[in-house]
Amino acid sequence: MEFVNESQEKIKSDLLTVNMGPQHPATHGVLRVEIKTDSEIVSEAIPHIGYLHRCMEKHSENLDYRGVIPFTDRMDYLAAMSMEWGYSLAVEKMLGTEVPERAEYLRVIIGELQRIASHLLFYGVYAIDLGAFSPFLYAFQDREEILRLFEEISGARLLYNYIWIGGVWNDVDDDQLRRISKFCDKMEENMKKYHSLVGMNKIFRERTANVGVVNEKMAYQYGATGAVLRGSGVKWDLRKDRTYGIYDKFDFDVPVGTGEMGTLGDCWDRYDVRVREVFESIKIIRQALEGIEAGPIMGKVSKIIKPPKGEIYMRTECPRGELGYHLVSDGKAKPYRLKVKSSCFTHVSMLGELGKGQMIADFVATIGSIDIVLGEVDR
């Protein structure tokens, strides 16, 4: 490109290629974005993924149906419960298994706690991306409580293998349920505080409002789901619109982006949707804690699982968006094919278009706001 400087001399400028990642604090894992920069403006952004590819789909073809569950944990390691739940639902639907009432309630409670934990992590890490450090510590304090509880229930802090085909593998006692209830009360107060601390902060608003705008049409074009789709003003939540489990028993709202700080579908809206989802999750957990009754936690599943021939596409609402399992069965004891639709994978494909014309610092804010986990992108 050619420019003219102050003394009317012609000067030439070239695009500079900068690699952001694979080791970079703001890419949330091993994502590499090849950025062609024109001074501080991104003129082209090409995401390169695959650094964390562990052939999960190929592995699952050589495992029995139960053996796949720990592998699904390792996709989105920050929301492992949600990953297991989707897979278990897909297999249960193929088998026609009935899940006991108590197990369904436990799944909802655990799944929503997982959503809170995941959104807390987003809240903390996003604040770090934008230069604020202490919100991260606040968020981790509360997240730690959830992880401790999960450790008590399942024996692991991150990769649980807790939700099994037909139910859940371990019961939760009344004391733990009371603690969850107490945690909800505390969390509600804390989240209000946190939101006023970060979301209403002037610097945060300036950094996120009108940045990385995803309008409704673009969200449809790229197949965006979850908070990215809702941030663009589309009222769509699988828990409400295509109910699975026992979500139809609960009363909750679906938060959508309002554009109150800037344009509809900007980074602030996506942040705001996630924060408000925490309150909705608390609402659901409270209702579930009221409704839960004693009973069995495991349905009748045969020792060797052999679903009939056929295929299914099961979608569930995970913290980061819709997770889909395309399960093809040939009537044998191992899945013939298990394809995972990852919402993060879809969202990474948006980076090329979102990045164009942004400042590099804004690009960092955009990557943070779509909340990706590279384990799920690469599988």
Next chain:
Amino acid sequence: MSSEVVDFLNREVSAAGAKLMEVEAGDAPVVVEAAAIKDVCFALRDSSELSFEALQVISGVDYDESIEVNYMLASFSKNKEVIIKVILPKDSKDAVPEIESVCDVWKAADFQERETYDMLGVKFNNHPDLRRILCPDDWEGYPLRKDYEVQDTYLDMEVNPAHKINQGDFDFMTKAKLDSSEPKKITGSWKGHVSTEVADALKRKMDSLKSAKSE
């Protein structure tokens, strides 16, 4: 739901040849002709009665004589979903079937088609940038095909050299087998280099156990 889509496609797209696939369990996919896939996708996206706004995922499945490409479509406004299936015949083991890209219909198809190309070796014609996405650019073979074999070398490097993997564990297991009265109960998935002496000793032991049993 699927039968509604079949009726719609046979009415609107002449070359679609849509029919419902019968399955024992799960969702029934709609099978369409490969040549008409782009028209089918445009029709499904733009119709006011179905309006499938989003392509969720493209999922390829490898069979002996064909590769199936499944397009999962979702409609948010009408609250519907459908699986559109295309069956691409595969002449030989290494054949790379071709199909028209649907990137013009949904931008989501860009990454999804790249993944299907990378993993199953389906070529999407008129794709803007058909490169491998999860594997390195110079990877050979298509990992999710059923007959895929892991390569021995990659860029002159040995892939998974047996002598480097858990040799200590492997030695331990071999020793335990030799010491145990029931060597068959000691199992492990480790691979390793075993010296001929040890291998012979192990073989002798197994044989002697076998003969003792038969007597």
